[in-house]
Amino acid sequence: MQKITPWEVEGDIDYSKLIKEFGTSPISDPLLKRIKKHTKELHFMLTRKIFFSHRDFNWLLDEYEKNNKFFLYTGRAPSGDIHLGHLVPWIFTKWLQDKFNVELLFQFPDEEKVVFKKDLTFEDTEKFTKENMLDIIALGFNPKKTKFLIDTKHANLMYKPAMQVAKKITFSTVKATFGLNNQSNLGQIFYTSMQAVPAFLPSILKKKNIPCLIPLAIDQDAHFRVSRDVIPKLGYYKPAIIHSMFLPSLLGPKGKMSSSSEQDTIYTTDSPSTVESKIKKYAFSGGKPTLAEHRKKGGNPDIDVSFQYLRMLFEPDNKKLSKIYNDYKSGSLLTSELKEILIKKINTFLKKHQQKRELAKKQVNKFIL
Amino acid sequence: MQKITPWEVEGDIDYSKLIKEFGTSPISDPLLKRIKKHTKELHFMLTRKIFFSHRDFNWLLDEYEKNNKFFLYTGRAPSGDIHLGHLVPWIFTKWLQDKFNVELLFQFPDEEKVVFKKDLTFEDTEKFTKENMLDIIALGFNPKKTKFLIDTKHANLMYKPAMQVAKKITFSTVKATFGLNNQSNLGQIFYTSMQAVPAFLPSILKKKNIPCLIPLAIDQDAHFRVSRDVIPKLGYYKPAIIHSMFLPSLLGPKGKMSSSSEQDTIYTTDSPSTVESKIKKYAFSGGKPTLAEHRKKGGNPDIDVSFQYLRMLFEPDNKKLSKIYNDYKSGSLLTSELKEILIKKINTFLKKHQQKRELAKKQVNKFIL
Numbered sequence: 001m002q003k004i005t006p007w008e009v010e011g012d013i014d015y016s017k018l019i020k021e022f023g024t025s026p027i028s029d030p031l032l033k034r035i036k037k038h039t040k041e042l043h044f045m046l047t048r049k050i051f052f053s054h055r056d057f058n059w060l061l062d063e064y065e066k067n068n069k070f071f072l073y074t075g076r077a078p079s080g081d082i083h084l085g086h087l088v089p090w091i092f093t094k095w096l097q098d099k100f101n102v103e104l105l106f107q108f109p110d111e112e113k114v115v116f117k118k119d120l121t122f123e124d125t126e127k128f129t130k131e132n133m134l135d136i137i138a139l140g141f142n143p144k145k146t147k148f149l150i151d152t153k154h155a156n157l158m159y160k161p162a163m164q165v166a167k168k169i170t171f172s173t174v175k176a177t178f179g180l181n182n183q184s185n186l187g188q189i190f191y192t193s194m195q196a197v198p199a200f201l202p203s204i205l206k207k208k209n210i211p212c213l214i215p216l217a218i219d220q221d222a223h224f225r226v227s228r229d230v231i232p233k234l235g236y237y238k239p240a241i242i243h244s245m246f247l248p249s250l251l252g253p254k255g256k257m258s259s260s261s262e263q264d265t266i267y268t269t270d271s272p273s274t275v276e277s278k279i280k281k282y283a284f285s286g287g288k289p290t291l292a293e294h295r296k297k298g299g300n301p302d303i304d305v306s307f308q309y310l311r312m313l314f315e316p317d318n319k320k321l322s323k324i325y326n327d328y329k330s331g332s333l334l335t336s337e338l339k340e341i342l343i344k345k346i347n348t349f350l351k352k353h354q355q356k357r358e359l360a361k362k363q364v365n366k367f368i369l
Numbered sequence: 370m371q372k373i374t375p376w377e378v379e380g381d382i383d384y385s386k387l388i389k390e391f392g393t394s395p396i397s398d399p400l401l402k403r404i405k406k407h408t409k410e411l412h413f414m415l416t417r418k419i420f421f422s423h424r425d426f427n428w429l430l431d432e433y434e435k436n437n438k439f440f441l442y443t444g445r446a447p448s449g450d451i452h453l454g455h456l457v458p459w460i461f462t463k464w465l466q467d468k469f470n471v472e473l474l475f476q477f478p479d480e481e482k483v484v485f486k487k488d489l490t491f492e493d494t495e496k497f498t499k500e501n502m503l504d505i506i507a508l509g510f511n512p513k514k515t516k517f518l519i520d521t522k523h524a525n526l527m528y529k530p531a532m533q534v535a536k537k538i539t540f541s542t543v544k545a546t547f548g549l550n551n552q553s554n555l556g557q558i559f560y561t562s563m564q565a566v567p568a569f570l571p572s573i574l575k576k577k578n579i580p581c582l583i584p585l586a587i588d589q590d591a592h593f594r595v596s597r598d599v600i601p602k603l604g605y606y607k608p609a610i611i612h613s614m615f616l617p618s619l620l621g622p623k624g625k626m627s628s629s630s631e632q633d634t635i636y637t638t639d640s641p642s643t644v645e646s647k648i649k650k651y652a653f654s655g656g657k658p659t660l661a662e663h664r665k666k667g668g669n670p671d672i673d674v675s676f677q678y679l680r681m682l683f684e685p686d687n688k689k690l691s692k693i694y695n696d697y698k699s700g701s702l703l704t705s706e707l708k709e710i711l712i713k714k715i716n717t718f719l720k721k722h723q724q725k726r727e728l729a730k731k732q733v734n735k736f737i738l
Binding site for chain 2: 152167170182187
C-alpha cells in the first residue's frame with residue numbers, strides 16, 4: 001500500500017510503480033547523455049537516479065537547443081522549519097540554474113498549509129516564510145536570476161491567472177486527484193489553481209511564451225497532472241517536470257523525512273551535538289544486532305538510513321560512496337563508524353549553511369519579486 | 370416554483386415566501402420609524418417596501434446610536450452594460466450614504482462572471498468594469514466617502530482574508546446553498562469567499578471592528594447566508610443586510626430585468642428613441658385588449674410593468690403615483706398614456722444620467738481604492 005498526495009506520503013514507496021501510476025518517464029541513460037552535452041558533468045542526483053523520473057524533459061532540451069531557454073520553478077509551502085529532506089530538490093535546482101544559466105521562480109504558497117492544517121494561521125506562515133527564505137538563499141541561488149513569489153503578497157499578479165486555471169478544473173477532478181471530498185474546505189479545493197500559476201507567470205510578465213522546468217519531489221506531481229492539461233488551453237507551454245525521491249525519515253527507509261516528529265528529522269538549524277545525538281539515537285541501521293554477527297555477515301546499506309543520506313545528499317564522490325557501501329556490506333565498517341562519517345559530513349555542511357543563513361538575512365529583499 | 374440563486378432567478382417570485390425560506394425579517398413599520406429618527410425622511414423604496422427585508426438592521430441601529438458608525442458595502446459583477454434594474458439598490462445605497470453620512474465600499478468582482486459564463490473573459494470584464502464605473506459615479510456617490518474595490522486589482526488586499534473565509538466553508542455548504550455540483554469549476558466553488566471579504570476589509574485596514582450594512586437585491590443573499598456564519602469566527606461583526614426586490618423585465622411582472630435579452634432591458638446608455646420604442650413595443654401591459662373594454666373595466670396596475678417602473682424607480686411622489694394607479698385602474702388612463710408618462714420620466718432621467726456619465730470619465734481614479 002502506498003499513498004502519495006501533496007499532503008500525505010504513506011506506506012512503502014515503490015518508485016517504479018509511481019512512474020507507471022502517474023504516467024511519467026524514467027530518467028534514461030540516453031537522456032542523461034543529452035543533458036551532459038549541455039552541462040558537461042552530471043550531478044550525482046542524476047547519475048544515482050535520486051531524480052528518477054520526468055515529464056517532457058526531452059521536449060525541454062529540444063527547445064533549449066533551438067535557443068528557446070527555459071526557466072525553473074520550484075517552491076516551499078512555509079509551514080515549519082527546513083529539514084534535510086527539503087534540500088534535495090533545491091540543491092539540484094541550484095545546479096540546474098548554474099549549468100543552464102537560467103532564471104528561477106521560487107514560490108512560497110503561504111496560504112496552502114493554512115487551509116490544510118487546522119491550527120496553522122497566516123501569522124505562523126509569515127514567520128516561516130521569513131525563516132525558510134534564509135535557508136533557500138543560503139544554498140547559493142544566483143540573486144540576479146532568482147525571484148521569490150509569495151502567494152498572498154503577490155496575489156495581484158497571481159489571482160487572475162489562477163482564476164483562469166480554476167475555470168478549467170472541476171471538483172470531480174480535484175476529488176479524484178487529491179482525495180478531496182464534500183467536507184473539504186473551499187481553500188483546499190481552490191489551492192491547486194494557485195500552484196499552477198508560476199509555471200506560466202513569467203510568460204505573462206514578459207509577454208512571450210517561455211518553457212518551464214519544475215524540479216520537485218514526486219508527491220507534488222499531482223498538482224501538475226491536473227494543470228499540465230489546463231495550461232496549454234490558456235496558450236502557454238505545458239511545463240516539463242523532473243521528480244526526486246524522498247529523503248527517508250531517520251526512523252527508517254520507508255516514508256519521507258517530515259516535520260511531524262522531531263525524532264525523524266534533522267533541521268538546518270540543529271547544533272552539531274543535536275545532529276550527533278539524533279543520528280546516534282534514531283538513525284535506522286542496516287547493521288546486525290551484535291558486533292560479532294555484523295563482522296561476520298555484514299550490514300545492509302540499502303536499508304541503512306545513514307548510508308542513504310550519504311548517497312542522496314552528503315557524499316558526491318562515487319568512489320568513496322562505493323567503498324563505504326562495500327565495507328558496510330562486508331562487515332568491516334560498523335554502524336557506529338558509518339554514523340560517525342555521516343555526522344561529520346552533516347555538521348560540516350550545516351556549519352557553512354548556518355553561516356550563509358546568517359548572511360542571508362541582509363539579502364532577502366533582493367530576492368523578492 | 371421559484372429558483373433564486375446569485376446566478377439564476379426563475380419562476381414567479383413570491384417575496385414573502387423568500388423571507389420565510391431565507392430566514393430574513395420583513396421591513397416593519399417600527400423599524401421604518403426608527404430609521405426615520407436618523408434620516409428625517411424615508412426613501413420611497415422603504416415606504417413602498419421595494420426594500421422589503423433585512424437581517425440585523427436593528428442591531429446596526431443599536432450600534433449607530435452608540436456612535437459606532439457602519440459602512441456600506443455593495444457591488445457589481447461587471448459582465449455587461451448597466452440597465453435600469455441594476456440602479457434600484459444603488460440609488461437607495463446613495464440615499465443611505467447621504468442620510469447616515471457613511472463610507473461605501475463598492476466591489477467589482479471582475480472574476481465572478483468569468484468563471485460562471487463559458488465565453489466571458491477577463492478582457493471583457495475589464496472593459497465592463499470601466500464602463501460600469503461610469504454609471505455608478507453618475508449616480509452621485511460621495512467621492513470622498515466611496516471606494517471601488519476590484520477583485521483582481523486588489524487581490525493583494527483580498528486574497529489572504531478570502532482564504533481565511535474559504536478555510537471555514539465546506540464544499541457541502543456551497544453545494545447546498547448555490548446549487549453547485551461535482552462538475553462545477555474551482556473558481557465557481559471558491560468565489561463566495563471573495564464576496565465575503567469587503568464586509569470586513571475596512572475592519573482589517575483600519576484595525577478596528579466596524580459594522581457593515583449591505584444593500585443588495587435578494588438573489589445575492591445566498592453569499593451572506595454562508596459568510597455571516599464565518600465572519601464572526603474571524604473576529605468581525607456579522608454584516609447587516611437590507612434586501613430589495615427585482616425590477617421586472619419589460620416583458621412581464623415575473624422574473625427580473627436582465628441583460629440576457631435586449632428586448633426586456635433598458636440600458637442606461639439607450640437613446641430617447643430606443644427607450645420609446647422598447648417601452649411601446651415590449652412593456653408588458655395590465656390594460657384590456659380593446660380600448661372600449663379598458664375604458665369600461667379599467668386596467669391592472671399591479672401587473673403593468675410601466676406602472677411598476679414608476680413605482681419602483683421613477684415616480685417618488687406618492688400622490689402622483691396614487692393618481693396614476695387609480696386612473697389606470699378606473700380605465701380613465703390608457704396603456705399608451707401610461708407608457709408616455711414612463712417614457713418621459715425615463716428619458717428625463719437618462720438625459721441627466723448620460724451627461725453625468727460623461728463627466729464621470731475624469732473622476733474614475735478618485736474612486737479606486
